[in-house]
Amino acid sequence: MSELTRRAASVNVSLMGLLRGLFWFALFIFFTFCFVVLFDYGTAGFSEGFQKEGRKYVTLVKSLVVKQADKTEKPKK
16 A cells, blocks of 8 residues: 555544634634624614524524434334
């Protein structure tokens, strides 16, 4: 096996690289959310829209988590 193939076969991701990637992904999600709220509610209703949309997305995520938890807790006999 050549040296290039050996290096490509093993990928090392450092902890700091992973944290940096997660940080940029979270920042992207946050600013995308802010853009959507700003586009829908404008500058005058941004804070109220941010709270309203935030509650809506938290409720959506909670329902998805509960639905997935219900699927895993009921095994077929």
